[in-house]
Every structure is written in C-alpha cells, then in structure tokens.
Amino acid sequence: MDRDRPRHRRPRGALRGRRPAAAERPHQPARPQCRHADLLRLACHDAAAGRPPAHRYAGGCRADHRRPDRVGLHRRTGDAGQPGRRRVRPAVRVRFCPSPTGNPHVGLVRAALFNWAFARHHGGAFVFRIEDTDAARDTEESYEQLLDSLRWLGLDWDEGPDIGGPVGPYRQSQRRDIYDDVVRRLLEAGEAYESFSSAEEIEARHRAAGHDPKLGYDNADRELTAAQAEAFRARGRGAVVRLRMPAEEVSWTDLVRGPVSFAAGSVPDFVLARANGDPLYPLVNPLDDALMGITHVLRGEDLLPSTPRQIALYAALRRIGFDASTPLFGHLPLVRGEGNRKLSKRAPEASLQLYRERGFLPEGLLNYLALLGWAIADDRDVFSMSEMAAAFDIDRVSSNPARFDLQKAEAINGSHIRLLSVEEFAARVTPYLQSAGLVATPPSDTEAALIDGAAPLVAERVTVLSEAVDMMRFLFTTDLVVDSDAAAKFLGTEAGPVLRAAVDALERLSTWDSASIEAALKAALVDGLGLKPRQAFAPIRVAVSGRTVSPPLYESMDLLGRERSIDRLCAALG
RNA sequence: GGCCCCGUCGUCUAGCGGCCCAGGACGCCGCCCUCUCAAGGCGGUGGCGGGGGUUCGAAUCCCCUCGGGGCUACCA
Numbered sequence: 001m002d003r004d005r006p007r008h009r010r011p012r013g014a015l016r017g018r019r020p021a022a023a024e025r026p027h028q029p030a031r032p033q034c035r036h037a038d039l040l041r042l043a044c045h046d047a048a049a050g051r052p053p054a055h056r057y058a059g060g061c062r063a064d065h066r067r068p069d070r071v072g073l074h075r076r077t078g079d080a081g082q083p084g085r086r087r088v089r090p091a092v093r094v095r096f097c098p099s100p101t102g103n104p105h106v107g108l109v110r111a112a113l114f115n116w117a118f119a120r121h122h123g124g125a126f127v128f129r130i131e132d133t134d135a136a137r138d139t140e141e142s143y144e145q146l147l148d149s150l151r152w153l154g155l156d157w158d159e160g161p162d163i164g165g166p167v168g169p170y171r172q173s174q175r176r177d178i179y180d181d182v183v184r185r186l187l188e189a190g191e192a193y194e195s196f197s198s199a200e201e202i203e204a205r206h207r208a209a210g211h212d213p214k215l216g217y218d219n220a221d222r223e224l225t226a227a228q229a230e231a232f233r234a235r236g237r238g239a240v241v242r243l244r245m246p247a248e249e250v251s252w253t254d255l256v257r258g259p260v261s262f263a264a265g266s267v268p269d270f271v272l273a274r275a276n277g278d279p280l281y282p283l284v285n286p287l288d289d290a291l292m293g294i295t296h297v298l299r300g301e302d303l304l305p306s307t308p309r310q311i312a313l314y315a316a317l318r319r320i321g322f323d324a325s326t327p328l329f330g331h332l333p334l335v336r337g338e339g340n341r342k343l344s345k346r347a348p349e350a351s352l353q354l355y356r357e358r359g360f361l362p363e364g365l366l367n368y369l370a371l372l373g374w375a376i377a378d379d380r381d382v383f384s385m386s387e388m389a390a391a392f393d394i395d396r397v398s399s400n401p402a403r404f405d406l407q408k409a410e411a412i413n414g415s416h417i418r419l420l421s422v423e424e425f426a427a428r429v430t431p432y433l434q435s436a437g438l439v440a441t442p443p444s445d446t447e448a449a450l451i452d453g454a455a456p457l458v459a460e461r462v463t464v465l466s467e468a469v470d471m472m473r474f475l476f477t478t479d480l481v482v483d484s485d486a487a488a489k490f491l492g493t494e495a496g497p498v499l500r501a502a503v504d505a506l507e508r509l510s511t512w513d514s515a516s517i518e519a520a521l522k523a524a525l526v527d528g529l530g531l532k533p534r535q536a537f538a539p540i541r542v543a544v545s546g547r548t549v550s551p552p553l554y555e556s557m558d559l560l561g562r563e564r565s566i567d568r569l570c571a572a573l574g
Numbered sequence: 575g576g577c578c579c580c581g582u583c584g585u586c587u588a589g590c591g592g593c594c595c596a597g598g599a600c601g602c603c604g605c606c607c608u609c610u611c612a613a614g615g616c617g618g619u620g621g622c623g624g625g626g627g628u629u630c631g632a633a634u635c636c637c638c639u640c641g642g643g644g645c646u647a648c649c650a
Binding site for chain 2: 097098099101131133134136137195198199211212213214215216238240241254257260261262263266267268271273274275276278280281282285300301302303304305306308331333334336340341342368371372373374375377378379380381382398399400401402403404405407408409410411412414418459460461462463471518521522533534536537538540541542545547548549550551552553554
C-alpha cells in the first residue's frame with residue numbers, strides 16, 4: 001500500500017492548473033483519453049441520417065478529436081470528420097436523472113441546479129432523463145410533478161422526455177430493448193454471470209463462516225459451471241445477472257473531493273438485472289450515461305459508493321465493443337435536515353411543493369440551495385441564476401454536508417423579493433391571492449388596482465409570498481375577521497374614545513389620501529386626546545386590518561377607501 | 575461490523591503556507607429610523623474537534639486520534 005498517495009483530501013487548487021508534479025502523485029488514476037467519442041459518433045449519425053439513430057451503440061465513426069487539456073473542462077469537440085458539415089457539439093454534457101417516485105425534494109433540486117449551472121457555465125447540454133425502471137414505485141403523477149417543478153424553477157433542459165433529443169428516448173421505461181441487449185452481450189462475453197444465490201443463502205454462508213451476515217454478496221456464483229447453472233434452473237431457481245468486478249483497486253479523481261479509491265475486493269459483484277429480466281439502476285444509469293454521451297456526473301454523495309461499480313461497468317462495456325468513455329464524477333455534499341441526518345425524502349421540510357406553497361420565489365430558493373455547498377464570492381450571497389451560471393466552478397464546491405436552514409432560506413428569498421420591481425411583485429403575488437380565494441381570476445380592475453397599490457407597501461415587509469397574502473387580506477375580504485389576540489389587546493373598552501375620535505375626524509375629511517388621513521388622525525388623537533402615537537394608532541390598525549402587523553396605516557386606509565375604513569372603525573366600536 | 579466520505583462562529587461559508595490574534599451571510603443582542611411589522615443603517619456576540627509532526631512560519635501540508643455522516647436491496 002502506498003502511504004504517500006494523497007488521501008481524503010484533494011490538494012487544493014489541483015484542478016486549476018496547480019497540480020503537484022507527476023512524481024508527487026504516483027497513483028493518480030489515469031484520466032480517460034477521450035470523452036467525446038459518443039458525441040462525435042452521434043454527430044455523424046445525426047448529420048448522415050438527419051435523425052437520431054435507434055441504437056447508438058451499433059456503429060461508429062472515425063472522428064478526430066483532441067484530448068481535453070484540463071480536467072473538468074471540456075472545450076469543444078473536433079469537427080465530425082465531414083467536410084462542409086462541421087458541427088460543434090457541446091463538449092460538456094451533464095444530466096439530471098430522477099426517478100419519479102414521490103414528490104420532488106430539495107436535495108433533488110440542488111443536484112439539478114448544480115448540473116444546470118455547470119452545463120450553462122460551460123455552454124454544454126443539460127439532459128433530463130427519467131429513471132423509471134421500477135414499475136412498482138414509479139408513478140405518472142410524480143413524473144408530471146418533476147417536469148412541472150423544473151419548469152417552475154426555470155432550470156431549462158436541452159434534451160428530455162418532453163422535448164426529445166438526439167439520444168432519446170429519455171424515459172428508461174422506453175429503453176428496455178437496449179438494456180436487454182446489453183445484458184445479453186455482457187453475459188455472452190463473460191463480463192456478467194447468472195447468480196442464483198438468494199439473500200438468505202448469502203447470509204447463511206456468512207454466518208457459517210463466522211462472518212458478519214450483513215457483509216453482502218460473496219461472489220459465490222462467479223465460477224458456476226454450466227452444469228451447475230443448469231441444475232439450479234432445473235429446480236426452478238431464477239437467476240439475477242451480476243457484473244464481475246475487477247480484482248484491482250478502483251479509483252478516480254472526484255471533481256469535488258479529489259482522489260478517491262476503493263480497495264480491490266471491497267465491492268462485491270452487483271446486480272444488473274432482476275431474475276425476471278428487469279434492468280436495475282446499477283446497469284441503466286451508467287449505461288445511459290454512456291449512450292447519451294454524458295461527460296460529467298454531478299450527483300449526491302450518497303451515490304459515491306456506487307461509483308466503483310459504474311466505473312467497472314464502463315470498462316466492461318468498452319471490452320465488449322462500446323465506445324463508452326468514463327465520465328468525470330463529482331459528488332456533491334449531502335443536504336441535511338434537523339439533526340445531522342441526511343434530509344429524508346419524506347421529511348416535510350424536504351418537499352419542494354412546500355416551499356412553493358409557502359411563496360418562495362424560484363430564484364430565491366435556488367439561490368439559497370446554491371449556497372449549500374457553493375459560494376459566489378466571500379462577501380456576497382445574493383445572486384441571480386445567470387450570475388451563478390457565469391461564475392459556477394465545480395472545483396469550488398465544498399465537500400462538507402450542509403444543513404438546510406429555513407430562516408436563512410427565507411432571508412435570501414426576502415432579498416430576491418425586494419429585488420423585484422413593483423409590477424413584478426404584483427404579478428408574482430397575484431396567483432397566491434387567487435388561490436387564497438381573495439381575488440378573481442383574472443382580478444377585476446378594482447382588485448388589480450388594490451394589488452398594485454399595496455405591492456410596494458408589502459414587498460418590503462415580507463420574506464415569502466404567503467406572508468404577503470396575509471398582509472393584504474384585509475383589502476379584499478368583505479367580512480374582516482379581527483385576530484382575537486389583537487382585539488383583546490387593543491380593542492377593549494379603553495379603545496372606544498380613540499375609535500370614536502378617529503371616526504369623527506375622518507368623516508370630516510374632504511379629501512381621502514394618506515397625507516390627509518395622517519394629518520387628521522394626528523390632530524384628533526395625538527394633539528386632541530394627548531395620546532402617544534403608539535397608543536393612538538394601534539386600535540385603529542387592528543380595527544382596519546384585523547392585525548397588529550400591517551402595511552403602513554395611512555396608506556392602508558387610503559387603499560381601503562373612506563367608506564370601508566370608517567365602517568370597520570365603527571364595527572370595532574361595537 | 576465492512577467500505578467510503580466529511581470536520582472553520584449556533585447554521586451556511588471565505589480561506590489553497592505569511593495578506594488571518596480568521597472575512598462574509600443567516601441567527602441572536604443592542605442602538606438609530608419609526609404609526610405596527612419589516613426593510614435599511616450602525617455596533618456587538620461567536621469558530622479553526624484534539625494530539626503529534628513538517629516548516630523560519632500551519633486554519634491551510636502529513637500522521638494519529640476523536641467525532642459526524644453515507645452506503646452496505648432482485649430501490650434509485
């Protein structure tokens with residue numbers, strides 16, 4: 001074992017042209033010679049046929065291409081080898097490949113965001129693929145939610161299930177024939193083998209040998225003879241297909257973490273397909289990455305232990321004739337919830353829908369999520385997505401897990417709300433007012449005028465749009481419900497004289513605008529009754545808005561109108 | 575248990591051997607502004623897990639240790 005090999009920590013700056021001399025890093029994994037082959041072949045097929053090939057792995061072309069000069073940074077492919085048909089394919093191809101189970105969660109969104117930013121930064125392609133190979137868990141509803149969520153967030157994709165693309169289909173449930181074929185070829189080549197052991201049998205063997213029963217598959221079926229396999233089959237035993245893992249250490253230079261390696265023998269032969277033939281994630285994920293020309297895989301750290309298996313699969317694919325270049329991997333830090341645990345998909349605070357309903361702006365949520373592992377600068381953390389795309393650098397992504405902090409998320413969102421123009425804020429808050437049943441769809445002219453008038457007052461006092469709805473409710477509701485705590489505190493008997501004086505003053509007003517209201521109220525209550533402003537205005541505010549917290553009082557009354565304002569004061573008088 | 579990853583204010587981070595008796599943000603505390611709540615402005619609180627080494631010099635490099643986390647399915 002080489003003790004000098006850098007471990008655990010990437011040499012800082014290693015990916016930015018400050019690599020240590022070769023002699024100092026004896027066991028750096030070999031970098032893939034070329035990650036463009038698929039793209040180029042794709043370009044050729046494309047150009048020749050004018051449409052995507054049905055099976056991309058069936059052919060090949062002799063494209064000339066350069067080796068990228070920097071890890072993590074593909075510049076461009078060469079031309080496709082056809083004079084007059086020069087096509088420059090994006091050198092960077094990344095993907096977002098959720099499985100449609102349950103509601104989209106923030107961990108997923110974060111992964112999508114980083115891939116999107118990486119693609120946009122490098123002028124590459126962002127591919128959206130659906131990994132629906134588990135019929136028992138996948139739902140069409142979840143699939144729709146995924147599309148809807150990404151659209152809402154504004155993370156636009158270049159190829160995907162809804163828009164197609166040159167290497168589709170982009171739903172794995174529609175690629176079954178490809179998987180079946182690859183499994184067959186892997187089996188024929190001896191790269192994979194049939195494994196008859198059941199989980200119980202594997203555990204029993206570990207127990208018998210005095211090992212921990214949780215050790216996992218023991219490669220017991222590796223060298224089964226044809227006769228032995230036949231005997232199993234004769235007894236009606238089904239077999240999963242497993243990939244034969246190499247005997248060597250598997251290592252790679254992680255885009256986020258630097259050198260990572262798994263000792264030889266530490267990863268058991270893994271299952272590519274179920275006994276009933278269903279292909280599984282460990283096969284379809286890397287296979288489709290290969291077939292779709294994915295150059296960089298940015299995903300959660302929870303998938304890091306599966307990387308050696310994927311690297312092994314890529315090698316096996318190459319040995320059976322695929323032009324499959326291993327992508328570069330970058331494992332993003334986990335998003336944690338309360339406590340130190342990974343944010344569970346089922347945790348309520350993980351649900352994207354929740355933040356949407358709460359009134360997060362997509363750009364605000366995204367900005368906060370970006371902060372979970374990345375910083376645009378040391379003195380700034382509010383930025384737009386286009387700024388992020390321009391500045392994003394995978395080498396500057398932190399490898400520490402990050403806790404989702406709702407308070408900070410809302411603070412960042414509040415900053416984005418304040419960045420909106422008044423018109424934009426009004427437009428964004430309107431759907432929330434509509435779903436609260438406060439205004440019509442579309443809003444009436446009167447309602448629209450109230451929204452526009454309240455927008456500048458409300459925008460600077462809220463961090464999420466749902467708060468704005470609560471703050472604007474009094475303007476639209478016909479029967480105001482006064483908050484009981486507020487009423488108890490400010491609308492007691494001692495409020496009577498204050499309210500009466502206010503009504504008197506306001507009724508005498510000839511013009512109804514905030515300046516006149518302010519002058520009248522101050523004259524009547526502060527000068528007239530000798531009250532402190534706090535005492536004077538609290539009952540009025542509660543009577544008019546129903547709450548102790550509201551937009552500025554005079555402006556609020558101006559918007560509400562003379563009649564409704566005075567009616568509410570009278571109502572509070574009882 | 576095994577394999578792997580990670581350790582800078584409460585939280586998210588900046589830091590890539592001297593610019594750092596560690597900077598920013600959120601939070602928290604105080605003040606200013608003020609009709610409430612915010613926003614905004616100003617100020618404050620608070621951290622390199624521990625121990626060894628390398629070096630003239632370590633938050634930064636190495637080792638050990640402690641702690642946290644992930645994975646360990648015929649889910650993805």
